[in-house]
Amino acid sequence: MDKMFDMHCHIIYDVDDGARSLEESLAILREERRQGVTDIILTPHLRLGMFEASRDRVERHFKVLRHEAREHFPEMNLYLGCEFHSNMDMTDMLAEDARYRMAGTDYVLLEFSGAHPADYIRERTYSLISHGYRPIIAHCERCHPIYSSLRFAGELFDMGAELQVNADTVCGREGWSMKRFAVKLMKEGLLSYVGSDAHNLRDRAVHIGEARTYIEKKAGGSYARRLFEINPQRIVDASCGTKEDY
Numbered sequence: 001m002d003k004m005f006d007m008h009c010h011i012i013y014d015v016d017d018g019a020r021s022l023e024e025s026l027a028i029l030r031e032e033r034r035q036g037v038t039d040i041i042l043t044p045h046l047r048l049g050m051f052e053a054s055r056d057r058v059e060r061h062f063k064v065l066r067h068e069a070r071e072h073f074p075e076m077n078l079y080l081g082c083e084f085h086s087n088m089d090m091t092d093m094l095a096e097d098a099r100y101r102m103a104g105t106d107y108v109l110l111e112f113s114g115a116h117p118a119d120y121i122r123e124r125t126y127s128l129i130s131h132g133y134r135p136i137i138a139h140c141e142r143c144h145p146i147y148s149s150l151r152f153a154g155e156l157f158d159m160g161a162e163l164q165v166n167a168d169t170v171c172g173r174e175g176w177s178m179k180r181f182a183v184k185l186m187k188e189g190l191l192s193y194v195g196s197d198a199h200n201l202r203d204r205a206v207h208i209g210e211a212r213t214y215i216e217k218k219a220g221g222s223y224a225r226r227l228f229e230i231n232p233q234r235i236v237d238a239s240c241g242t243k244e245d246y
């Protein structure tokens with residue numbers, strides 16, 4: 001069976017605004033599996049002043065969940081990541097603790113607020129790149145300067161950043177114009193990843209299977225494979241030689 005990644009989700013219990021309990025974590029994993037997902041990079045929030053769970057706590061809960069998952073879903077692979085909300089200390093934080101990165105690699109799932117201006121996004125993204133990191137801009141469709149300018153999206157891509165959109169955006173759940181933006185990114189070759197950004201099974205649920213089906217129809221199976229398998233596989237492959245546990 002084909003591999004399929006979800007590289008952005010909030011399934012680790014009791015560390016952010018995602019799953020509240022181990023049972024809820026496992027229920028979301030079951031839904032991921034039902035939709036065809038085989039590999040998940042779990043990305044709890046880090047946002048100073050809002051989501052500050054210590055990485056020791058995050059890693060502890062990750063290991064409990066992974067242990068349970070190996071029993072219930074032995075064919076699934078789980079990796080530890082982070083959705084890192086941009087701040088002025090991020091290069092120091094990332095250097096000090098690899099658990100702020102994706103699977104212990106140089107990839108960083110970088111989040112901006114919708115209201116952050118283009119200059120700030122450009123400067124913070126470049127700062128990561130110049131320190132040797134590989135930023136992936138989380139749900140880039142929510143960043144107004146990116147959403148409103150394909151030229152700016154292209155500038156970030158040319159600088160070395162990669163762009164991620166949410167499955168809900170691709171499926172049209174965030175409205176027609178957001179979906180149209182995602183399609184434009186695809187047509188321009190600027191999109192590298194789709195993540196579920198799932199937090200629960202209610203209002204922020206998993207729709208990644210539906211997103212993949214849509215992209216397969218719209219752009220073909222090999223293009224979908226690039227977004228859902230080849231590109232995210234590159235992230236975890238980059239972890240070879242880093243600490244096994246991530």
Ligand SMILES: [Fe+2]
Nearest residue numbers: 008009083197
């Ligand atoms: Fe997220």
